[in-house]
Amino acid sequence: MAQAESGYYVPHGSNWPIIGSVGLTSLVIGIALYLEGMGLGLWVMGAGGALLIYMVWGWFADVIRESVGGLYSAQVDRSLRWGMIWFIFSEIMFFGAFFGALFYARFLSVPWLGGEDPATSRVLWDSALLAWPTAGPGNLGLDWKPMGPWPLPTINTLILLTSGVTLTVAHHALKENNRRRLITFMWMTIALGLAFICLQAYEYYEAYAHLNLRLDTGIYGSTFFMLTGFHGVHVLLGTIMLIVITLRCMKGHFEADSHFGYEATAWYWHFVDVVWLGLYVFVYIM
Amino acid sequence: MRIGKQCQKSVLALALLFMAGPALADLSLLNMTQGVTDMSNQVYGLHMTIFWITVVIGVLVFGAMFYSIIRHRKSRGVKPAKFHHSTAVEIVWTIIPLAILVGMAIPATRVLIDINDTTGSEMTVKVTGYQWFWGYEYIDEDVQFLSRLDVESDRARQLGSGVSPASVPYYLENVDNRLVLPVDTRIRFQITAADVIHSWWVPDFGWKRDAIPGFVNETWTQIDEPGIYRGRCAELCGRDHGFMPIVIEAVEKDEFETWLMAQREGSSADEASDAVASR
């Protein structure tokens, strides 16, 4: 009864981490095999992915069972909070790498290639007039258009901002023990998240079908699709988290004064929201 | 047999090293070359200044440390003191190093600005790194050629060749076509690469500069005296990174003009076909 005395719950033994290791490793081996042209890779990837989903399901089931069972003291709750905060921080740094690449291209490498560095632009390329947005001096003949901020990205911005509001309303409802309003606004948030994903998919379709803007359209296409793409994946993940949390709300989980799982999801959603604002400003508008 | 002899030499050198490390700092194999340009001399000067500063700091710090190790040991029956901080001392040993650093930064800044100033050059050579050789082009002179590891070194360097490197003159330091340059001339280099990143380094010039595919890096030199200067690729560029040396032949100006003329007339056709064949 170690944890009973100290009040800090230390789980004893868990199979999930090792299952997760096998799953994650199989997943990436599968992808790697596939990238190297081995069709077998897709099967390995699928198996790994399935194992990983099984692990996430089971692991969280354990956590929820322990949490609902009252094993988590306030101190455990704080540990989870720190964990989530620093996890989100690491995600911010991941996006930071791609924003860094965008800024470097816009403010350094493209201007250098575009004449600020005369030796490079004259000796190696005939690119003295290159300017953002560009697919680079090797793709001067390419006919394509950049993605403007209007209308889809702006609508998407409004959608995400609204979803932040609905989520906050839901959170207040939870704190006031108003379950009906909580669940209504949670589903609204999810609907907005799904709407965002659909519009983002439509935007990609537009880019490929009508603008001839592709992932391999030079540095513009690279930064555009990698930034918005990784963000989109995070929105998808956030939406799944919201759905799970909402289903838990409907099952009667969470207390007005203790609902860390809910809060973590909300934090994550707000983080996705803020990253989008960065994208909207630096990728679409500027 | 040969190994045995080298071992003996090694042991001797080792003994020397531990007896008098810094005192040997003049020998060419222990220290940076002074080089043959004004810039390389400046870099060497900076290097030695910093080196001696660190030696002095080292002597003081390690002196205190070893004094303490010898004197303040339990086996001598000393009782440990109780002190554990002193703001005054902390401030002093923050400020003094800071001052030393500022003193070092000033000359370093001057040299750095000088190296990066490529204006006023009298001729331009474009250097291109390939896997694994160098290409040289005298801009506006219609002379260009490739420069590879010489045949003898290339034969000896094969795995299990049975040829002793010591028997090959200038093993791994010789090329088929040397880069001929005039002395007392401000020469600008435009350095780039065709495949992966290389780095063009002639220690006697006092710098190396990366050759980056798709970009041109500019830098310059002015050689003071005629001679043969040898360098090598300094950035890992794949399998034969260790086998793409650089050889400079610095000659008097008039000699250079004659050489350039001969190149232009005699072998421009050969060079061109050679260049195409090498792709």
Added chain:
Amino acid sequence: MTATTHDHAHHAAEATGFKRWLVTTNHKDIGSMYLLFSLAMFLVGGAMALVIRAELFQPGLQLVDPYFFNQMTTMHALVMIFGAVMPAFTGLANWMIPLMVGAPDMALPRMNNWSFWLLPFGFAVLLSTLFMPGGGPAGGWTMYPPLMLQTGTAFPFVIFAIHILGISSIMGSINVVATILNMRAPGMTLMKMPLFVWTWLITAYLMIAVMPVLAGAITMLLTDQYFGTTFFSAAGGGDPVLYQHIFWFFGHPEVYILILPAFGIVSTIIPAFARKPLFGYSSMVYATASIAFLSFIVWAHHMFTVGMPLAGQLFFMYATMLIAVPTGVKVFNWVATMWRGAMTFETPMLFALAFVFLFTIGGFSGLMLAIAPADYQYHDTYFVVAHFHYVLVTGAVFAILAAAYYWLPKWTGHMYSERLGKAHFWLSTISVNVLFFPQHFLGLAGMPRRIPDYSVQFADWNMISSIGGFAFGFSQLIFVWLLIKCIRGGEKAEARAWEGAEGLEWEVPSPAPHHTFDTPPVVR
């Protein structure tokens, strides 16, 4: 409900044999696994280093193909950094931080298990690439494009293996931060924490900040290779140097990740054997924090020769030189701690003292490398190789060895053989200098790094260095032998194994029981 869940959980704790190690959530078990894994990787990476030194014993190619040589230099670095040094520190953190702050375990015990178990899987993938068509990665551990893009089948496996190692490090670090911020015993304020805990807090913060950046950089490599993005290709408007910027934004904090916990270890051991409190505790904390802060704004000193604009070079030169100030403060504080102490020289102290001396030599060459114009000569030569091996081998590795000797009695309950420990110390210290000191000369005389063969004027120093390398490598087997002996038996260790040792870890018996501080101690 509570009771059943608990009983069920408790039952799992009884898992025995190999299963126990697979499912454990105990910080001591996980710490031990980290440390043993690290030792195994140290030997694997060491074997690769011996291949390198054997080929460099003489000019000419005698043993391996140049491409395989490049795979060895690349893998040696990856294995030593991600497999030996980082896991060793994480293992020490796992074992010692809960003991030092009076916590029952790490804050997130299940995730702790996952952090560890990802490592063997990641390394299985990474090491397997050596046997793939086209061989393993051979572009250096820095993986610069475009060269890295020439890797064969191994390419995506290397990228994903590093992703896995990164995930492991991030989770491990989050755990350390949560433990330190949330699990301290009552009365253990931040400024009462042992320095090892402080340095780890800052290290963990660095890791959480930069490992994702590395993940971003290698993801861009992956998409450049397979999906036609042009981050690192000028033709598409990118720049190969962009990769270097992103990589070193990770890479420079990374080298401090490899050394800050070492500072903490040395700051623990020197006071213990000088029988005198650490001099300038708070300035040590501030110095560590300053070093960590500076590490984010000095990255481009690894790239002085890429042709950065002058203003950039000047900024990075000045910022880099500044690091000497807080680092100097640390060294001065250590010497002041020894000053007028009553020192004894057991093996942990010997390694700690060697650390102070030899790490400082590495610091001096680091200061020289900071001077941009001089770096035009030093860059990518053996001078750099000598520099970072002084800070990483006689720095990080010596500190890890010191820590191992210092806490072995606490871990095993036995005193190690002091005779073998001293033999290990003296052989290691002498041979490591024979190994690395001549590399300063080689670099200054013009020998580039990462070459399998060299011209004959470099022969003598290379031969000496190789002799030192083999001596150093085989000296480590003494440590393995000592370890086996110490785990199996030996003189019983007391709770406070060292006369001058301070800290909560010495309040519990040796060996530390499986569960400690279930009831938190109160720190006055």
